[in-house]
Amino acid sequence: MGVEPASVLVGGSSSLTLMFQMMLTAYQFGLKDAASAWKNEGEVKFICPVPGYDRHYTVCEQLGIKMINVPMTSTGPDMDAVESLLKADKSIKGMWCVPKYSNPTGVVYSDETVERIAKLGQIASANFRVFWDNAYSVHDLTANAPQLASILDATRRNGTEDSVVQFASTSKITHAGSGVAFVAASAANLAGFKKFLNSCTIGPDKVNQIRHTRFLPNKEALMAHMGKHAALLNPRFDAVLSGLSKAFEGTDLGAWEKPVGGYFVSFDTRKNCAKETVRLAAEAGVKLTPAGATYPYGKDPEDRNIRIAPSVPTVPEVVGAMEVFVTCVKLASVKQQLASIS
Numbered sequence: 182m183g184v185e186p187a188s189v190l191v192g193g194s195s196s197l198t199l200m201f202q203m204m205l206t207a208y209q210f211g212l213k214d215a216a217s218a219w220k221n222e223g224e225v226k227f228i229c230p231v232p233g234y235d236r237h238y239t240v241c242e243q244l245g246i247k248m249i250n251v252p253m254t255s256t257g258p259d260m261d262a263v264e265s266l267l268k269a270d271k272s273i274k275g276m277w278c279v280p281k282y283s284n285p286t287g288v289v290y291s292d293e294t295v296e297r298i299a300k301l302g303q304i305a306s307a308n309f310r311v312f313w314d315n316a317y318s319v320h321d322l323t324a325n326a327p328q329l330a331s332i333l334d335a336t337r338r339n340g341t342e343d344s345v346v347q348f349a350s351t352s353k354i355t356h357a358g359s360g361v362a363f364v365a366a367s368a369a370n371l372a373g374f375k376k377f378l379n380s381c382t383i384g385p386d387k388v389n390q391i392r393h394t395r396f397l398p399n400k401e402a403l404m405a406h407m408g409k410h411a412a413l414l415n416p417r418f419d420a421v422l423s424g425l426s427k428a429f430e431g432t433d434l435g436a437w438e439k440p441v442g443g444y445f446v447s448f449d450t451r452k453n454c455a456k457e458t459v460r461l462a463a464e465a466g467v468k469l470t471p472a473g474a475t476y477p478y479g480k481d482p483e484d485r486n487i488r489i490a491p492s493v494p495t496v497p498e499v500v501g502a503m504e505v506f507v508t509c510v511k512l513a514s515v516k517q518q519l520a521s522i523s
């Protein structure tokens with residue numbers, strides 16, 4: 182996480198739980214004090230770079246926080262849009278970020294984006310918090326992995342340390358559901374959060390924590406372990422990417438990025454074809470993440486984005502699934518084109 186150990190709180194198995202609890206604390210009880218609780222200010226809004234991670238959106242939905250879409254670019258969220266929204270609307274209290282190998286686009290935020298995010302605390306209303314979910318911080322697929330700039334250093338340069346809270350977990354390192362999750366934050370934010378935790382838990386599973394420290398005693402062990410994941414994942418990503426290029430390179434039937442880390446390939450169909458593609462694929466026996474899941478409220482305004490997650494199936498299964506997938510994209514595109522003519 183690139184922070185001093187004293188800034189880290191090690192929790193249970195799920196960073197999503199920590200994010201939910203942090204959001205609940207900020208909303209209901211206030212991270213600074215009761216007066217800082219977001220609920221005191223009426224309507225609360227959150228910026229959501231899209232496409233993004235569906236479970237971030239369900240946290241906001243559960244707490245009645247209104248989500249505002251901002252497009253992702255190849256360098257991170259569209260920061261011009263983020264800054265002008267924040268200047269215009271004081272009810273915006275935070276923003277979701279997956280800064281490295283973003284779920285699902287695989288984008289790594291550029292240094293400039295990290296710096297501009299660290300400056301948001303200067304233009305946003307009081308008690309604004311960036312939820313910096315670095316879920317894929319060491320999940321590189323290549324030896325020359327892109328480096329993410331330190332958000333902590335950037336906030337220190339800008340005097341905005343309280344405006345960013347970082348999260349991570351070993352869910353995609355050891356085992357989802359039985360890993361270890363982390364939150365890193367300023368002393369003030371951690372104090373507010375611990376006050377909340379104190380009211381609802383005696384403590385996390387320490388036996389699991391020591392299992393993890395024994396299995397991954399240092400950074401070398403961690404990176405060697407991640408190298409083994411990369412060896413498993415690379416052929417799966419290659420199968421997805423070669424299936425897509427063979428079918429769509431030089432056509433306007435789809436657009437995608439080639440991620441160098443993380444767990445996903447994000448694919449955009451032509452407008453109004455994603456739902457139908459997913460439906461057709463399911464009919465043919467290939468189960469995909471529901472179309473729309475990568476947008477707040479499950480609503481992709483252009484019905485284009487599909488998240489492809491090839492980590493679980495075997496390589497031959499991915500190859501077969503991609504044949505089905507590209508056929509369904511083509512079929513959905515043809516059906517959509519015919520419908521628009523008639």
Ligand SMILES: Cc1ncc(COP(=O)(O)O)c(C=O)c1O
Binds near residue numbers: 234279350
């Ligand atoms: C961006 C992101 N954050 C958080 C999580 C969930 O992590 P955890 O298992 O630690 O709750 C995921 C899992 O898919 C994810 O993609």
